[in-house]
Amino acid sequence: MMKRKLYWSFILATFVITGCANNDNAMNDREDIVNEMDPSTELQAPRDQELNDRLGYVRYTKDQLENSDEINHTAKMDRTEMANMITKMILRSDNFNEVATLVTDKEVLIAYELKPEAQKEYAADIAKKTAMSVMPRYFEIYVSDNETLIQDIHSLHNSNSSERNDFDNTIDTIIKEMKKSPQGLKQNNMEEK
Structure with a gap:
C-alpha cells in the first residue's frame, strides 16, 4: 500500500513539475497539441530524442519550498x-x-x-x-x-x-x-x- 501511494505521489509530482516547466512555451505547445490531435497526421518520433531519453530528477530542501512563491503555488494540469x-x-x-x-x-x-x-x-x-x-x-x-x-x-x-x-x-x-x-x-x- 505504501509503495502504491509513493508511486502515485511520484506520478503527480512529475506532472506538476512538467506543467510548471512548460509554462514559458504554452502558446507553442498549444499549436503542437492541436497539430498532434489532427487524425490526418501520423504519429512521429519526438523532435528531440535526447530530451525524450533524459531522466527526470528534482531535489529541494524544506527551506526552498517555504519561500513565498512556492507557498502560494498550486498544481496545474493541462x-x-x-x-x-x-x-x-x-x-x-x-x-x-x-x-x-x-x-x-x-x-x-x-x-x-x-x-x-x-x-x-x-x-x-x-x-x-x-x-x-x-x-x-x-x-x-x-x-x-x-x-x-x-x-x-x-x-x-x-x-x-x-x-x-x-x-x-x-x-x-x-x-x-x-x-x-x-x-x-x-x-x-x-x-x-
Missing part, C-alpha cells in the same frame, strides 16, 4: 495534453479505430469506435486502465463503445471548468449513456463503484 496522451495511448491498441477523450475537472469521458473483431469488455478495460494510469486517482473515468457519444463529447471540447454549471446536465446525460456500455473487467478491490 487537461488537453492529458486527453491527448490518453487518446494516443488507447489508439496504440489494435482494438480501436477512433477515440475521443474529454478531461473535465473531475471526470474523464472516453468514447470510441471498435474494430469489428474487438471484444467490448476487454476494450473497455484497456481504455479505462489507460486513463487510470495517467490521471490522478480522484478522477472518475467513464468509457463507452457507443460511437454516437464521440460527437457528444466533441460538443463540449471548447468548454471550461468555470462554466461547469452550464454543461453539468450534458455531462450527466453523457455519463448515464456511458454507464450502459461495459466499463472494464471487474478486479479485486479496483472497482469502487
